[in-house]
Amino acid sequence: MTGSPADGQARAADDQARAADDQARAPHEPVVRLRGAAFSYADRRIFAELDLDVHRGEVLTILGPNGCGKSTLLRCIGGALTLDHGTLRVGGAELSALDPAARARKIGFLFQDHSPSFPFTVLDVAVMGRTPHLGFFGAPAAKDVEIALEALDQVGMLHLQDRPYTDLSGGERQLVLLARTLTQQPEIVLLDEPTSHLDFRNQVLCLRAVGGLAARGVTMLMTTHDPNHAFLFQGRALLMFPGKPPAVGPAADIITGAALSAAYGIPIEVFSVPRRTGAGEFRFCTPW
Numbered sequence: 001m002t003g004s005p006a007d008g009q010a011r012a013a014d015d016q017a018r019a020a021d022d023q024a025r026a027p028h029e030p031v032v033r034l035r036g037a038a039f040s041y042a043d044r045r046i047f048a049e050l051d052l053d054v055h056r057g058e059v060l061t062i063l064g065p066n067g068c069g070k071s072t073l074l075r076c077i078g079g080a081l082t083l084d085h086g087t088l089r090v091g092g093a094e095l096s097a098l099d100p101a102a103r104a105r106k107i108g109f110l111f112q113d114h115s116p117s118f119p120f121t122v123l124d125v126a127v128m129g130r131t132p133h134l135g136f137f138g139a140p141a142a143k144d145v146e147i148a149l150e151a152l153d154q155v156g157m158l159h160l161q162d163r164p165y166t167d168l169s170g171g172e173r174q175l176v177l178l179a180r181t182l183t184q185q186p187e188i189v190l191l192d193e194p195t196s197h198l199d200f201r202n203q204v205l206c207l208r209a210v211g212g213l214a215a216r217g218v219t220m221l222m223t224t225h226d227p228n229h230a231f232l233f234q235g236r237a238l239l240m241f242p243g244k245p246p247a248v249g250p251a252a253d254i255i256t257g258a259a260l261s262a263a264y265g266i267p268i269e270v271f272s273v274p275r276r277t278g279a280g281e282f283r284f285c286t287p288w
Contacts, residue, residue, distance in 0.1 A: 128180055231282075
């Protein structure tokens with residue numbers, strides 16, 4: 001079943017409006033801007049007075065121990081939680097001023113908690129990412145399916161397109177959900193520990209997809225428990241400390257042995273070794 005011509009025209013007009021908005025936006029204007037941001041659960045302060053700019057095509061890796069507020073920060077940026085204080089602008093507009101459909105076209109989510117309930121095929125799940133771009137009674141068109149197939153191929157799940165989603169392993173479901181997020185084609189993608197449950201190969205596929213999207217101009221904010229992930233991207237890191245203001249800056253400056261040891265409460269060192277090919281060094285950290 002395909003969408004109506006009116007649905008196609010509406011989507012084309014929406015795409016043109018987004019392109020015009022991108023051209024009009026100042027080249028260096030942040031895609032995400034937080035000023036004086038604060039959030040608490042009851043009497044427990046999670047973060048306060050947080051200022052943060054994230055630019056188009058940047059990968060921001062968010063690090064810190066359990067309970068420091070990494071996922072909470074993502075949920076605030078995505079609008080699932082509301083800041084206690086401060087301002088949050090997305091794409092030049094106040095997040096609170098965006099209706100749900102406009103918000104969904106700008107921001108894609110991939111969070112950890114997802115329980116499959118109905119045996120949709122893998123392709124059906126990926127196509128669901130097109131929902132924000134369809135009319136109220138719209139149905140996916142051939143182009144929407146094509147976008148979903150491309151996303152599944154990008155994360156290495158194309159060969160499972162006809163498999164029931166409920167039959168997949170936890171790691172495979174994670175990659176399918178990432179494909180669904182890519183199918184949404186948002187300006188900003190929020191990834192909450194996207195490599196959790198993934199084996200080593202699939203972690204690489206996932207992180208390559210993150211880097212590939214950033215290279216195409218998508219802004220990526222990713223939480224992770226592995227600080228080494230931040231060294232894989234030409235981006236910045238935000239390191240969160242329990243009860244202290246976070247540190248943000250280039251990964252090479254933020255991810256030091258002293259900073260990681262203070263954040264996680266164990267001795268950690270950062271090492272550099274020459275790259276096997278090309279110039280420069282490869283940095284990694286490990287408990288010491």
